[in-house]
Amino acid sequence: MKATVLVRPKEGILDPPGEAVEGSLRKLGFSVADARVGKVVDLELEAANADEARKQVEAMCEKLLANPLIETYEVVIDG
Amino acid sequence: MKATVLVRPKEGILDPPGEAVEGSLRKLGFSVADARVGKVVDLELEAANADEARKQVEAMCEKLLANPLIETYEVVIDG
Numbered sequence: 001m002k003a004t005v006l007v008r009p010k011e012g013i014l015d016p017p018g019e020a021v022e023g024s025l026r027k028l029g030f031s032v033a034d035a036r037v038g039k040v041v042d043l044e045l046e047a048a049n050a051d052e053a054r055k056q057v058e059a060m061c062e063k064l065l066a067n068p069l070i071e072t073y074e075v076v077i078d079g
Numbered sequence: 080m081k082a083t084v085l086v087r088p089k090e091g092i093l094d095p096p097g098e099a100v101e102g103s104l105r106k107l108g109f110s111v112a113d114a115r116v117g118k119v120v121d122l123e124l125e126a127a128n129a130d131e132a133r134k135q136v137e138a139m140c141e142k143l144l145a146n147p148l149i150e151t152y153e154v155v156i157d158g
Contacts, residue, residue: 006119007119008119008121018120021120021143021144024143025139025143028139028142028143030124030135030138030139031124031125031126031135032122032123032124033123033124033125034121034122034123035120035121035122035123036120036121037118037119037120037121038118038119038120038121039116039117039118039119040085040086040087040116040117040118040119041097041100041114041115041116041117042087042113042114042115042116042117043111043113043114044111044112044113044114045109045110045111045112046110046112047110056109056110059109060104060107060109063107064100064103064104064107065100
């Protein structure tokens, strides 16, 4: 089963890569008010069904993929 | 207008962060067959409509956000 995880810096948390992207886009002439950079993790995992896959991926987020103090995560099960 | 860009390593391209995530998840006991790591960029930009926003964001991808030799990108306009 395939799953996609989006890990993003929480609002209010400093995001130096996002600031770098925002500054560079402005220098290139783009009208950007804000840019935030996070991670996308695409997973291929063994699970009996989508519910079980979601539980597993949420556990992966809590244990490794995201830092809950400063990041949020969003899980999409692709089937 | 808000837009989200997903930048991923192309298939067949080495992805050391993905290999590290895959190895760590396995050590934690998860049954993961594959993991690939890319970037998610959330943008707030000025654009008259969704079509114009998409054009701008695609130009940003070509010029800065993605390396077309080794990465693919996907643009989602959130409105």
